[in-house]
Amino acid sequence: MKAICPGSFDPFTHGHLDIVARTASMFNEVVIGVGRNSAKNGLFAPEERVEMISEALAAELPGVAVQARLMDGLLVDYCAAHGIDIAVKGVRFAADFDYELQMAQMNRKLSGLDTVLLPTSSEYGYISSTLVRDIARFGGDISAFVPATVAARIAARD
Template structure:
């Protein structure tokens, strides 16, 4: 059975993230979406809230599992015998950063973990969680960016609706 992990902070999960998850779920027997704590970011949503939003968002994908972790991704992969990391790419600038991370992960895993890059569908190439949060903070229309459930949670967080 081929299992892949799609790690991220998902603060919040966007339609671009969901596009990657759905496409990866068609390629692998199991996809684990690993919600991580990123020490360089101050999340709007708690880890539990992000996990809850993802579970709601992927409830129709039976081979997708949502988990959370803290620490190095490569350690998570080793502990769970995962040899494939999924990463989404929006632009060439994403590739430069992601290539470096994939290379260090491969070295740290003694060449046992590879990264598979999926390019974001064109319709979501402009999306980022940061942009979505900014639009929502001004009560802007985020319906093209996130699911209805995630949109409601975002507006609630900012005191709207």
């Protein structure tokens, strides 16, 4: 069975890595679908995020069959076109759950795509890409929140 972990991943955090690793333990193949979210003020272009995630996966999860791909349009259309059976989304707290549940129900109604809502591990529940971006923009140390390869890319932007 093939699963997708969709998101903007700007930047890719330890929380994201945890969800991807746990998803990879449950499914034969995992795709990280990097979406283009024009509503977010990002650090990296979508293509850069795909490269950054691929580097982090190679360093952090060697031998795990996960690939990062750029994703345009609706998640359900992408999944139908690429034979993906399940979407997996990490949830940190109630607001995440409320939003992701609504999306899961809409995706199910649109195409039959099922979604697994996976609670984040407690050690990563407070990490968000938005907070990491804010810390990085003001020169703070983000190394505890992101894989080393991601921290290096962020540092190189300064």
